[in-house]
Amino acid sequence: KFGLAEREDQVGVVTGLAWTSVGGDLLSIEALRLPGKGRMKTTGKLGDVMKESIDAAASYVRSIAPRIGVKPPRLDSWDIHVHVPEGATPKDGPSAGIAMVTSIVSVLTQIPVRKDIAMTGEVTLRGNVLPIGGLKEKLLAALRGGITTVMIPEDNAKDLPEIPDNVKEGLTIIPVSHVTEVLQRALTRQPEAVDWDEEAEAAAAAAKAAERGSEGAAIAH
Amino acid sequence: KFGLAEREDQVGVVTGLAWTSVGGDLLSIEALRLPGKGRMKTTGKLGDVMKESIDAAASYVRSIAPRIGVKPPRLDSWDIHVHVPEGATPKDGPSAGIAMVTSIVSVLTQIPVRKDIAMTGEVTLRGNVLPIGGLKEKLLAALRGGITTVMIPEDNAKDLPEIPDNVKEGLTIIPVSHVTEVLQRALTRQPEAVDWDEEAEAAAAAAKAAERGSEGAAIAH
Amino acid sequence: KFGLAEREDQVGVVTGLAWTSVGGDLLSIEALRLPGKGRMKTTGKLGDVMKESIDAAASYVRSIAPRIGVKPPRLDSWDIHVHVPEGATPKDGPSAGIAMVTSIVSVLTQIPVRKDIAMTGEVTLRGNVLPIGGLKEKLLAALRGGITTVMIPEDNAKDLPEIPDNVKEGLTIIPVSHVTEVLQRALTRQPEAVDWDEEAEAAAAAAKAAERGSEGAAIAH
Amino acid sequence: KFGLAEREDQVGVVTGLAWTSVGGDLLSIEALRLPGKGRMKTTGKLGDVMKESIDAAASYVRSIAPRIGVKPPRLDSWDIHVHVPEGATPKDGPSAGIAMVTSIVSVLTQIPVRKDIAMTGEVTLRGNVLPIGGLKEKLLAALRGGITTVMIPEDNAKDLPEIPDNVKEGLTIIPVSHVTEVLQRALTRQPEAVDWDEEAEAAAAAAKAAERGSEGAAIAH
Amino acid sequence: KFGLAEREDQVGVVTGLAWTSVGGDLLSIEALRLPGKGRMKTTGKLGDVMKESIDAAASYVRSIAPRIGVKPPRLDSWDIHVHVPEGATPKDGPSAGIAMVTSIVSVLTQIPVRKDIAMTGEVTLRGNVLPIGGLKEKLLAALRGGITTVMIPEDNAKDLPEIPDNVKEGLTIIPVSHVTEVLQRALTRQPEAVDWDEEAEAAAAAAKAAERGSEGAAIAH
Amino acid sequence: KFGLAEREDQVGVVTGLAWTSVGGDLLSIEALRLPGKGRMKTTGKLGDVMKESIDAAASYVRSIAPRIGVKPPRLDSWDIHVHVPEGATPKDGPSAGIAMVTSIVSVLTQIPVRKDIAMTGEVTLRGNVLPIGGLKEKLLAALRGGITTVMIPEDNAKDLPEIPDNVKEGLTIIPVSHVTEVLQRALTRQPEAVDWDEEAEAAAAAAKAAERGSEGAAIAH
């Protein structure tokens, strides 16, 4: 099953693309949302750069939580576990960044990810998509694995002329410059935003605390 | 006693299969559930990959807690200790994943594990079973150790033609693709699910807190 | 005094047996119970495997706490410090496991350990005793050190024919398969069990909390 | 897009200048302010010296919080994540210090940073700007990347005679000795200070606590 | 001043004896008791074995706290810092154990240590004194440094015949087998014990809590 | 500006003296006091020995807090950050100890440090000043950097005959044996002590708690 596209749309399961000394490969990324305290766990023999890319992805997602329908305090009631299977194979590099964002958004919103899409691209804290290496090998692996659509960084579009024609004919290749474009295509439906005004929430919480204080004073009379 | 099947069905004791440079071996895995705070301890000279496979197994089990009859908050009142005896022998690799899941589910539910079954297979966060190496050596060790039934990853079924006939005749070999199939066969009885609706529970807790708040206000009159 | 049996029965002091490149030696193990928070401290230049054997011993003891007269919540009000003197000498290996269990049970129950007994054997999370290496050298060291009784793993009984007759005549050698047999012989008296039903305790605590809640409500009328 | 100036003024995004064995480069630094507990996270394969320069920048900013309109207790309700993209490229050294200060002040005040300015300079705990290496290479990279204004340490002004004329003509080069000069030029508007007297705040908090205490006593009559 | 006896009796300052490749030396050990939370800090380029000897010393002292006039809960309101000056010189080994005990007891009781006494000896968790190496070199350093009395492990008394006569004539050498003998001689006065019965204290605390509970219930009437 | 004396007296900024393979240098040390929880942060590529010297300095200062006008509980409401600029240059050794004490006392009391004074000397937990190396190189650097007064350890006074006459004529060299002498000269004014009796404070706190308890009981009538 590995090296092949998933069989159905699932929550938290995203297909990334890896590039190793022996060629490209599909990289299955899976996240779980668990009752918890806002902690992030990562497993799968991940190198430091990949772990940092998960940190960056997680911070980006926290920063847009209201836009995906999640009020920020809710994030402190869950843990997220991101695992990259085939636990004996070392994995590293920042190029799974946009897949990590997609996986985390999917588990937070419980919206499934389209199974026939793969993606590659580093992500910044603001969701911008940075170029990656090994485009040809990654696209070949996607084609071989039954993927129909691949999202790549817009800054890698300049490398497309070097990609064999049969690969470009077998795949829908979509250059993206921001991870919102990724989420629009990869999630099976779009999350609805919730209202959240940090300053207003802080003020409301302070007011409620003050009111409770005066009630407390009232007890004394 | 080591290298031989357990003498009785026990809670938390599962027989895995190891593959080393000197051949296959039975791997006794034991878990304990202790009063605690939701922590996981692992011992037995385990390498990082095996420790991560325990992390993945534990997250999978947390994610299905209601299905095995455990309300998630209950998990925070126990610690789990997973130990792999023969503490001087280094152990590593992800292939004990399904055995780890079985062991953890057994201690959480206090349902014993069948002593005549061994198992091998990496597990993902969603409970899928991934292929392993050293199938022949592991099956030989199982036969030698008095095991009658072995569960292997479905993706390793393709390796069965290379296994000697006497091994295949001496063992019931069951390919599995998901760890639920493992639990159905390895536990001496099936756990009953409990109702648990995270959103509803969160709402109920909020309502109860609000009610307590209005009672508090009532004191002031 | 080192390399010789203790001069009197003491709480928390147990004689183990070490096996090094230069032969066998008595290994004095001492534990202290201190007011604390359920933490375990280990010192004495212990290797990772010996530290893990103390972890396993401690979890086993926690799992049988009511059977040795200790209600589990009481464990959170003590720290335990296990020290293996001659702090400059590195020590490692799992074979002091049953001695660690005995030392911890002794400090928790405050029952002394018989000074003329030595012991060797790895322990599992369920208290089973696994075989060890260097039996001959260890028995020689026991004899030389004035020990009269040595407990060894039952799985090492097969090695007894190779032990010199004078050693076997000078020592009472007792093969054991479970650490309860060790405790029965090594402690100067047996601890009394206390009733403890985890589920019942949890239910009682919940009931008490609910009652307190209704009292709280009563204040409002 | 990398190696080029940002396309619009953004909150928390600052252009630094790196000097490596292969020449100078623009260094995009981005910070995010997230709901949290006053923690700092850093990612981007940063060396220890660069991480310490972020620590120093953060402490300097905390020390001037009221001057940029932030009451100190507010800092404990946010986490800050500083990321330096191109996560696979190692980065180190203290010379991004003033850029780190600018980035952190920008996210705390939510005031954007001018996109056409780059900067280089170590910062001390009191905001003084210390000299850096590789001035020529860094200025060349700035010019190449479409930057119009570069702030450099005043102590590097002595190196300007060695800079090619075309570079000095293409860039406005501003020597600075304190980071306040950097903030005045790099932020698109200046933050307004808030009143904050630590001693007075501590006294007020103590008084309020005492008052609450006497109310509590009043209940008893 | 280093390598010489202290000029006056001080609280927390103890003279140990070091043995290095270039001979013996006086080792000044100083402890401070600070308002805190029961933490131990150690500095002075100490090796792991010396740090563990401080851990063992601290646990021994905690275990005898009532005997030196300190009620155990009081220990949680202080931190202790043990420093061994000449911070650039690496120090290691367990032989300063009894000096560490003396230093910690001195700061806890605020009783000064006699300045003309030096001491060497490993300490166990029960206060027993174990033999050390380099006796001759250490005694020579003591004599040279103006020390008049040296406490050594009883098990090192067998090495005294090899010590030059002028050293034995210049020093009062006192073999000790337990650290209580050390405290009796090294402290300028003896601490008074306080009553402390752990079980009784726990019961009293529980009773007080129960009483408070019934008062709480009374409010409802 | 580096290698030169500060231009004005500042709070928390102290000039130390470094000795490296390429000669002596001025070492600017800066501390900040921030709202916090009693934590200490250190940056500037400091080696372990220098970090430990900061630990020792901090403990000494905590132990004399009332004498410099700071009630001990106040220390838990601040963090202190000690930074040694030129963050890319490794620094180590214990000889900045008295400068660290001066810097920490200055930020705690908010009393500036005289800009024309430099200092070198290891400090013990009791504030004693221990000798250092590289006296000649350090004094040369001080002279070169515009320093007028240098405090050195009294135990280094024996090295003064080897110092060139022009250096001794250009500098006021003050041997010190205790850090209180350093503070008297380096601070621009002397802090006033506050009354603080630890035992009395503990008793008062206990009494207040008891009183609150009896008030609580009164509610029930």
Ligand SMILES: [Ca+2]
């Ligand atoms: Ca693969």
Ligand SMILES: [Ca+2]
């Ligand atoms: Ca685009």
Ligand SMILES: [Ca+2]
């Ligand atoms: Ca085996």
Ligand SMILES: [Ca+2]
């Ligand atoms: Ca199947």
Ligand SMILES: [Ca+2]
């Ligand atoms: Ca020995």
Ligand SMILES: [Ca+2]
């Ligand atoms: Ca038996």
Ligand SMILES: [Ca+2]
């Ligand atoms: Ca670049």
Ligand SMILES: [Ca+2]
């Ligand atoms: Ca200027």
Ligand SMILES: [Ca+2]
């Ligand atoms: Ca010395």
Ligand SMILES: [Ca+2]
């Ligand atoms: Ca004696």
Ligand SMILES: [Ca+2]
């Ligand atoms: Ca310099």
Ligand SMILES: [Ca+2]
């Ligand atoms: Ca003096």
